[in-house]
Amino acid sequence: MNIGEARRKNAAHDRSMLKKLRMMLASGGSALSILLLSHLPAHAQDALGKITTPFGVEVGTFEVVQFAMFLGAMGAALLSAGWLIRERSRIAHENRRLRDKVADLNLTVQRNEALLNLKDQRVIVWEGASSTPNVIGSLPPEIGVPEARALFLAFGRWLRIDSVTLLDRSIAALREKARPFDIAVETSKGAPLEVQGRTSGGYAIVRFINLGESRAAQAMLKSENYQLNEAVTTLRGLLESVEMPVWSRDGDGGLNWVNNAYARAVDVRDPQIAIRDGRELFGAQARERIEREKATNRRFQDQLSTVVGGDRRIFRVTDVAGSAGSAGIATDISEIELIREEFKRTVINHSDTLDQLTTAVAMFDGNRKLQFFNQAFLKLWGLDTAFLESSPDNAMLLDRFRSDGILPEQQDWRRWKETVLSAYHSVESQEHVWYLTDGRTLRVVVNPQPKGGVTWVFENLTEKLELQSRYNTLIKVQGQTLDHLAEGVAVFGSDGKIRLSNPAFSSLWSLKREQIAEGMHISAIRRLCEPVSDAAHWETFVTTVTGFDDERQSLSGHIELSTGKILYYATAPLPNGQTMLTFVDVTDSVQVERALKEKNEALERTDELKNDFVQHVSYELRSPLTNIIGFTELLQTPMTGPLNDRQRDYLDHIGTSSSVLLTIVNDILDLATVDAGIMELDISDVSVTEAIATASEKVAGRFKEHNILLDIRVSPGTGSFRADASRVKQVLSNLLSNAANYAPEGSTVTLACWREQADMVFSVKDSGPGMPDYVLDSIFKRFQPYPNGGRKRGAGLGLSIVKGFVELHGGTVDIASGAGKGTLVTCRFPLEARTFSIAAE
Template sequence: MSGVIVAMRRTLLSCTSLARNGLISLGGTLASIAPASAGDSSLLDAISAHLHLNRQEFAVLTTALALLGFSVVAAILLMRTRLRAARGEARLRAGIADLQAQADRFRALLFAEPQILIAWPAGDNRPQISGDIALLMPQEAPQRILAFGTWLPPEPALQMDHAVDALREHGEGFLLNLTTSNGRIIEALGRAIGGQAIVRIRDLGGLRRELAESNLRYRTLLEETELLRNFAAAAPWPIWAKSAQGDLRYANAAYAKATEAAGVADAIHRNLELLESDQREEVSRALNDNSAFTARLPIVVGGARRVYDVHALNLGSGSAGIAIDAGEATTLREQLVRMAEAHRRTLDQLSSGVAVFDGQRRLAFYNDSYRRLWDLDRAFLDSNPDDSSVLDRLRAARKLPEQPDFRAWKVKLHEAYRAVEPEKDSWYLPDGRALSVVTTPNPEGGVTYLFDDVTESLDLARRFDGLIRVQRETLDNLTEAVAVFGSNGRAQLFNPAFAKMWKLSADALREQPHIETVEAWCRPLFDDADIWQTIREAITRIENRVEVPLKLERRDGSVLDCMTMPLPDGATMLTFQDITDTENVERALRERNEALEAADQMKVDFVHHVSYELRSPLTTIIGFAHFLSDPVTGPLMPKQAEYLGYITASTNALLAIINNILDLATIDAGAMSLNIGSIDIRKTIEAAAEGIQDRLATDRIQLKVDVDPNIGSFVGDERRVVQVLYNLLANAVGFSPQDGTIGLSAKRTEHSVIFAVTDSGPGIPPDVKDKVFDWFESHSHGSRHRGAGLGLSLVKSFVELHGGKVDVNSIVGKGTTVTCNFPIDQAAHRNAAE
């Protein structure tokens, strides 16, 4: 910039020099021609002639010279202006540097202590925030400081928000001492300065903090003092305060009125006294001894003696007192005493026990019925015992209802002291009495108990209600038709069965129709005039009332058994019982019994026939088969030996079937008896397993036995138990696949021995499971052996004969488990069954 100014300055100097030289030359020329042209008429013509120019050329030259002079003058002025601007810019730069230094000093001084400045320029809603933001929140969120609720409690935050709005909108300044959410005490100052709204927030510490707290306490105390002074001034009771020397320092309007002063100032100036001299001395003595005085004193006010409750306190630097008019309270108390005495005399005449407890839960009144009800000592009651003491004494004498938690019961009872409405309860005492207890809260505090002995009334009501309910429920649930007719011949009671049996309307019967009307309704079903005459006479007869049994055969084919029963109150009860089914059933049972007897005889005959016709020849065949297989009879050809083996196996199987049938028939006929004895459980399992070894080997099936070596023994028929286990194992082998596994386990419990046989066969479908124990039911699906279907039937029969039970648990596709539960002691089982 300075180089440009220097170049411009040099250019202007050159132009100025040239212009000055040109003007001098022009001036000399004009001077030389001036005398010659002095006599001419025109100076311009002379100059034009001297310069050898015409008038037009001379005018152009003159204009050019004028323009040149103006340019020179303008250039000179421009140069001087720019020089002054350069000097002004230098001064401004120096001033700005000085202001920046001063601003830095002021900023350092301003933020020498932790504080935050928030400034809102005029017309701009974006505030400028500077200072130690960490004073209130993290540095990375300075704009969050305007959300006052993030660092101030709700009420101070709202106060701050309203103050800032008033500052920005109306320029109203503020000064607030606030406590942040983390307990820091701060000062918030708001001012409108230079068109900006500025808020300064700084931490108060040291003396400033103490001063702020003192100001807060001062304002609080000032408000409280003003409130108390206003209350004392407006109170209708005389209130005063005296110095330590006894001079009156404060009095309210009621005090001035009571002392007949012209005003409060007059009463203080004249030191007027409300109390008499002896009363003041009594107050002084009490204040010197106890620092407090309370008494009911007579005071003359307005020429009349009235009673006041006087309260005075010793305040150290003086005393204060108040006098409350107690005249009305005294009158009311006297009236209350008279009323209470009248009530006492009235309550003493009541049969109900009455006890009144005051607000301190002490017995204030009782009547003689209360004392006799609980049989309490009069001296104890006259000592005004509290409620808990009375209850404790009654409990010790076992005169209160038995409670699992007496303390909780007593607390619930004493809730009456805080209740608003009366409560009613019933107490059932250990001696059989029933009491109705009413607890009524008293308006002045305390509770009134009312006790009534309702034992007899409750018993009568209970009996009556019970009889009515029993009668109604009995009648409604009887299958017999019942109707009760009064001595006037009208229907009083009936049950639904009566209306249904005779096809009558229940609504019509509720109208209590006469027996003749009921007879007319029933004649379509039964029209025997003699029997209806007998029924009418049984209902309306006055003497010789006896039971009359009748049998009615109605037109619909039903048979009814009727009975007229005279009742003690003169009524008559009619009962109708439909015996049609009974007679039919009796006839059917008689026929069935005859059929069953015939079937039993046929079964016995069949058993005997099988025993004689089949078993004997089969035994002979088995004997000859064994004889032929004996080497003594001679050698057999291989084919003969093979055929003989088939014969032996078939005859053995047939013999087993016959024996099973005989056993089942014997059990079913009740002729089977057990050979009871001690059974070694392990030996029994080994014997049953030995019987199926050949079938296990043939089908390559493995038997796994799970028995505790110390399982011991139990009482039962060993042969039948072996037979049960053999049939279960044979059944399991038949349903298990080749190369499979079956299991036999036994465990002992306290009262039983449990055998379980498990196979891995196809399982039993649910629809077949309930039939596996039936005779000749053979579930052959998945079995390689077709049996007669008697094995599981025998198992169930023998186990139940021992007093046990059999359970089958089967899952289709996974196998079956049959569990047999035998009781350990057969003798105990038989005794229990008997």
């Protein structure tokens, strides 16, 4: 852009501005427009040109502007002066009004001050939260109110204590919660004052007014009413918060107030609903009982039960009747009753437990009276139960023990007793030892109780001390005994170290005494003993002593030393993990035992040969004997031809001898069968009468030959029993044959039978010469007949067979006899015999 073009632009801009100013001036522009024109550049002012006035005078544009400015300034000054005059008039009028109002307020203040400065009232004014109040007025000094401001505000110096508390609480409620009050207070001189509290705006005002006599009484009543209302409100607030049902009733017995706990107890949310609906906590019978008690005593107090929340609860109810109604409270003591019952059971169990103790126990209360004693205490001191149940004093008991001569005399009895009874004033247990005059020693423990009183525990140490003395003596005796035993003894602890040993142990293992000192480990002893013994045995000893098996077992056996000595060893577990090893030199006994075993084995082989021989011979003899008997009977028949008398006698002797020999062979074979354990019984129902008849027929000839009478006595109801019929008959035949052999001529043999519990009993009694006691021991031995008084000497197998067959049935055989007294043999068969039996050795 060149300079010429810039000038053209500026000139155009100036012309535009001038055009706008002319328009402003033509329209009567303001002083601001004139001010703007004054600040135009000179060339712009010249461009405005000249203006011709109506008077024909040409005036320049600038002069016009200046004149306009002057006129504007003069107009503004005139307007300002007018406004100032107007405002001044208004302010003067307001000042006159305010002066009048101030005058009126001054008059009011003077009048109020005159009223407040009366001598019968005084006012305290707090402004907002200020802690410094203004005090106005005065009260008569003769009623005890100080005149000084500081002393007056110190209410506690001139008011009664209860009045100070009430006033402070009321002033605090006035200032903090704007709660007005009208109360009456009393000075320390007894003069009443009415105190009024009010708030006005941000002020709290308290007025103290001196009262006349009538107004004072009215104020006091008003104060008391206020206090009572406050107390009732506070009390009801307290009762509302407790968890115990509380209620009050009017004169007609209806509910007029209940607390929240009462409402909850009767299952409602609001106490007013409980009052409106007349919800009763207790049933009709309980309420009738309460009313009867109140009608008589004006008061009811007892336990009642009711249902609350679906559970049966127990309450302690107190209901008091007044002039205008009644009030009651119920305390839930269900848990207390449960605890009380539990406590009673605990005390009973505790007493029962203490009664079972052998230690004497006595309990005294804080007044030193006996409250409890167990049976051990009663027995220890030998006192009467009635005397102890009378709760005697502790000091009286001690004097009683002294007078009975149980406690020994002390040098200073009074001081000794005070020392013992000082436990009632102590917090620590005391322990004494009493040596009674009868030789008993007691350990006495006096234990103070937390709630007063003491517990006496008497432990009889007499037996304990005697046992300790015996134990010490026993230990010494055992030590001496072990030292003199021929048996080697060594005791090892659970750690494998030796605890004790005797000299015999060292001697048996050829050890020196210092080699097995106490505390030496078993492994060291093993190294010393293994060279002369089997290592396996000492390995077992070490394992037994040091092992950790749950079940410790005893071991025993023999160990043979290289020196030819044979030791019998045994291990025995002891308490506390200890183990005892014992060794006995059994060299001689082992050698004797070995010899006896060899001899026994030889005897057993001999017995086996004997049994084999008997069985073989018996079987071999039976066949020819059967042939001899058969041919003898055949020769006696007519078909073989006639026989002379001598031949007939010879055949009779041959038949009789053959029959006897066959019986002996059969008996031997039966005994051999029993001994071998292979005999079987043919069990069936055995008729007692039939068995006796069969047996008596077999021996009838012998009885008749010697004129012996057989007396059979069978008890009624014997019936039958389960046994082998043939063996029972054989037993009875042998018994009768034995009796016939020993019974005198013309005598009587008695055969009796009866039931005895689960046995069938047979007895055979004869009046023969009997047998002495030394013979009874061997009467059942085989091949040992007793020839005293017998007509024939047999093989001695009859009673052996009897014993074998009866015992094979599970029964027993008894013999009662004496020289010159005859013999009684009794056999007992079980009613239900065994079907198979193996004979005893």
